[in-house]
Amino acid sequence: MNTQSEIIEYIQEQFSCSKVIKLEKIQTLWSGYGEISRYQVMVQDGAKNIIVKSIVPPNVPTHPKGWQGDVSHLRKIKSYQVEANWYQDYASTLSRASQVPHCFGVKSFAIDHPRHESSIILLSDLDASGFSVRKQHLSVDESKVCIKWLAIFHANNLQDNHLASWPKGLWATGSYWYLATRQNEYHAMQESNVKSAAYKLDDKLNRCRFKTIIHGDAKVANFCFSADLSKVAAVDFQYVGAGCGMKDLVYFMGSCLSEHDCQESYEELLEYYFSQLSAALQSRLDSCEIIEEWRPLFFVAWADFQRFLLGWSPEHHKINDFSSAITQRGISLVN
Numbered sequence: 291m292n293t294q295s296e297i298i299e300y301i302q303e304q305f306s307c308s309k310v311i312k313l314e315k316i317q318t319l320w321s322g323y324g325e326i327s328r329y330q331v332m333v334q335d336g337a338k339n340i341i342v343k344s345i346v347p348p349n350v351p352t353h354p355k356g357w358q359g360d361v362s363h364l365r366k367i368k369s370y371q372v373e374a375n376w377y378q379d380y381a382s383t384l385s386r387a388s389q390v391p392h393c394f395g396v397k398s399f400a401i402d403h404p405r406h407e408s409s410i411i412l413l414s415d416l417d418a419s420g421f422s423v424r425k426q427h428l429s430v431d432e433s434k435v436c437i438k439w440l441a442i443f444h445a446n447n448l449q450d451n452h453l454a455s456w457p458k459g460l461w462a463t464g465s466y467w468y469l470a471t472r473q474n475e476y477h478a479m480q481e482s483n484v485k486s487a488a489y490k491l492d493d494k495l496n497r498c499r500f501k502t503i504i505h506g507d508a509k510v511a512n513f514c515f516s517a518d519l520s521k522v523a524a525v526d527f528q529y530v531g532a533g534c535g536m537k538d539l540v541y542f543m544g545s546c547l548s549e550h551d552c553q554e555s556y557e558e559l560l561e562y563y564f565s566q567l568s569a570a571l572q573s574r575l576d577s578c579e580i581i582e583e584w585r586p587l588f589f590v591a592w593a594d595f596q597r598f599l600l601g602w603s604p605e606h607h608k609i610n611d612f613s614s615a616i617t618q619r620g621i622s623l624v625n
């Protein structure tokens with residue numbers, strides 16, 4: 291059976307309906323690992339749009355930046371399993387303020403199946419629920435709705451000294467750039483004090499006392515906005531796992547704010563994040579202690595992401611004077 295008919299059959303099963311139409315391909319998944327598309331299903335109360343994330347690993351993985359091989363392939367395969375686990379076991383435990391798609395089902399294949407690395411994830415269409423706008427850049431004010439989303443998302447799962455087995459089914463270390471999974475990039479780095487501090491930065495983040503479940507790929511492209519930009523929902527949970535909330539915050543800010551806005555407003559946005567985090571925690575934990583631990587980790591997390599960029603794509607536009615200055619501050623905190 292080909293992928294297309296498999297998808298249609300799976301949708302028919304899940305929705306107990308016979309009429310399913312593919313409306314459009316939204317985009318190919320990163321490195322050609324499948325595609326994300328919009329389908330229409332005819333259910334009792336009429337036509338309904340859904341989103342299908344269909345994972346079909348290529349036979350010969352290729353990568354936009356030239357990185358290939360088992361490490362990268364295994365990371366991606368695991369990331370889709372993590373995303374499926376997250377939708378099945380964690381998404382429904384979020385508070386209503388953390389808007390994410392509803393998952394209608396995940397089809398995966400047994401380990402002895404020839405297509406065991408493929409899977410199909412059926413999601414509600416965020417465009418249909420009022421989140422139809424995508425942005426590439428944000429002003430400082432516009433960015434706050436996402437920062438609030440992150441703070442509420444982080445407050446949901448904040449832990450003081452978590453168990454080693456937590457969070458089951460997700461990444462033990464959330465984010466796609468942490469050092470243990472980026473050894474090729476680390477070895478490709480030119481010698482510098484960022485490279486010398488790489489393990490210390492990583493260790494500082496990994497050993498923090500307060501951790502939560504971070505999104506792990508919280509760039510602006512993974513947020514869907516309402517028309518007036520007052521509300522936001524997030525997608526793409528492939529790298530969700532345990533971590534310090536600062537990792538999501540620094541990566542998000544670098545993804546959408548200009549260097550000038552980062553420079554002028556990072557302190558304001560950090561305070562805004564902490565105020566939203568405290569409000570969302572509702573005294574469940576002592577937010578003063580969390581803030582005291584996490585505030586310096588803002589710099590460490592920024593330096594840790596810069597370490598990844600310097601190995602992965604040293605000419606990347608996100609490497610700028612501001613990010614380099616913040617990185618030096620992060621390094622001074624671990625040396």
Ligand SMILES: Nc1ncnc2c1ncn2[C@@H]1O[C@H](COP(=O)(O)OP(=O)(O)O)[C@@H](O)[C@H]1O
Binds near residue numbers: 417513514
């Ligand atoms: N449930 C959804 N509703 C509407 N749009 C979605 C949904 N899921 C994903 N998208 C859109 O498709 C894009 C790609 O999906 P994503 O899961 O981020 O795939 P990738 O892993 O390739 O980045 C998103 O940036 C978003 O614009």
Ligand SMILES: [Mg+2]
Binds near residue numbers: 511525526
């Ligand atoms: Mg994405």
